[in-house]
Amino acid sequence: MNENMFPQDPADALDWRALGEPARKHEADPVTMFRDIAVVVAHLPGDTLAITCAGGLARRAGGHLHILQMVAMPVEAPDAWALVPDPALIERFAKIRADAARQAREMQHRMSAMCVQGDVLTLEALCSAPPSMAAAAVRRSDLAVIGRPATTSSDAAIAHAYFAGVLLESGRPVLVVPEGTSARMPPRRAVVGWADTPEASRAAHDALPLLETAEAVDIVVVNAPKDSKDAVEESVEGLATHLRHHGVRAEVTLCSSGRSPVSRALLEQAYRKQAQLIVAGGYGHGRMREWAIGGTTRELFHESSIPVLFAH
Template sequence: MKTILTVTSPDLDDTDLKLAATLCEEHGAHLAVLVVKLAAAPPIGGYAAIVSDAWLQEREADKASLKERTAAVSDLLATLSISADVSSDYPEEPWVDDIVGRRARYADLTLVGPQLLRGGILKSKVIAGALFSSGKPLLLVPRGSSPTLRPRRVVVGWDSSLEASNAVASALDILSTAEDVRLLLVDPVEGESGQGAEPGADAAAYLARHGVRVTVDRRPSQGRSIAAVLRQHAVDTAAELLVIGAYGHSRLEERIFGGVTKSMIDEPPLPILMAR
């Protein structure tokens, strides 16, 4: 992990920046900061001509706040002992995820900290851009946690999916230095059309070849959601990081019916590394 990206805005404080800076110091990595302000939507309808002046004034105020925030971030970065850069953008809402995704392609990891996790459009756009448009992993850091890319204990949510496989591949450097990695399978299905004759064995062998100290844990859901089982297992094993594949179902299905990814994004119980 030699480049870590984080996204901020004029509406957020420096909490996420400082968390990302700490991780960069830990790894000797470069910190890339993208400052985003969502562009004011243009007026529509019969009153458009009347309010157009107000809209233009709002846009000018937005640009001024974006410039001010970008300068403040630059000043903060100048006080740090790490290499860093800052860029800014003033996109309309539909294009934010594309912009974030393109920027994230030049980083090894995108960090979404507690400030951005508070909610809003920017949160969803940054997460979507990082997961769907960058090909790189995302690290969610909830309030009160101390993230590290050298955790001692890690839980990996494993279901033999492409998304889970990509998440594990993205986290190999992290997993190989951990003292205890638990590969958790919830309601595993045996057989060739499921997760093999011994669910989890193939994944554990793959990880072991990379020097990962891995244990396979199989747990029944017993009427609980998979997200609830993952959360409880992370607590039971005192995990410092959870690694999961993201959006095994479509985003529409997740939004309508719920799912592990949505649940974890809404309420991350600990730092979570996601990839798809």
């Protein structure tokens, strides 16, 4: 038989020296998991930094940035002449839309300057709640980013309403970027607040693309119950092992908050570790309970000076 009848490509030849050696892991950037990033803009202080943070992640991931410009349209109070359009309101609508179009062009130019592909979507909320509209739009993204103002309580309350709506109604993780923060993204160091709950588990999983790139990750358990300490340790060690299987350099810290809130202890650990990101489950006790008596989610949103990634 002619030895050239079935020619073999040298590249297909089996390298016997490679037998027994572990396969080389494909070194891909984990951040590329965030192919579509949405940033919610309500024209509040902190929006610019949120866009910059989201744009940096989108550029590194080679993905797309979707800026959701929220516009709350004024609603006319009902009266005897409600069927007759108010000319003043029509003029006001026209001005609001003109301003939104101008701001959309400015944000599009900003994306181009950051070398990020993406678009600006203007959502007019007339008969629908703006946070619910934002949540519906975010569902088509991998990650939502929201800025948190540090100026007035009224601005922070508006931002918190968007945050709560998106977190509870979109099914997507939400990265909150405080106004004026100097933390970089992706982070070099991160803290994961852990409790054996579905919300904390989802947050740790959703944050994996950021945790895998970090130099060090600390899993922090605050106020572990003494009567179930063994179960808590088993749970947190299980999480640490899971993260290590993904290449995360994870360590465990157990601490007590004393008479302080859990959020304060978690923030102190983050500052002590020089973390640039906190990962936490959101609204594990329900939004209405936290609205009435406070809670870790609300306190982390308002008090953290570094970005926090929440999941519900």
